[in-house]
Amino acid sequence: MAYQLYRNTTLGNSLQESLDELIQSQQITPQLALQVLLQFDKAINSALAQRVRNRVNFRGSLNTYRFCDNVWTFVLNDVEFREVTELIKVDKVKIVACDGKSKNIGSNTSISYVTYQVCFVSGLFFVVFLFCFVF
Incomplete structure (x- = not known):
């Protein structure tokens, strides 16, 4: 089962909302809408793991962190996001990190993809990051 983190994005x-309208007009059943959402969850997780190659560095002060049910949650204060040509400063950022999939690439090495959902609390941006850690 894929994570449902990306259901709260604009997409x-x-x-x-579109599925709700179709259900209200009785063009689709609620069961079909649920199947569409489950397919969306799988597709967005797969697309981010395979297609996103951008790199962003960020630095901030760790306010709180939590690990529960294999999900890390970090709250950072005074965060700076740096891309090649841009710098964005934000007062507060919440990062939710969930284990993705693991692949064996050698005898003792595996790559674990970790998906990050970042919500700018005091800004207008909603950003999704994908990081890759080698163990």
Whole structure:
């Protein structure tokens, strides 16, 4: 089962609103809408793991962190996001990190993809990051 983190993105919210309209007009059943959302969850996780290659560095002060049910949650204060040509400063950022899939690439080495959902609390941005850790 894929994570449902991306249902709260602009794309996910638009999909849910469209499905709700189709259900209200009785063009699709609620079961079909649920199947569409489950397919969306799988597709967005797969697309981010395979297609996103951008790199962003960020630095901030760790306010709180939590690990529960194999999900890390970090809250950072005074965060700076740096891309090649841009610098974005934000007061507060919440990062939710969930284990993705693991692949064996050698005898003792595996790559674990970790998906990050980043919500700018005091900004207008909603950013999704994908990081790759080698163990």
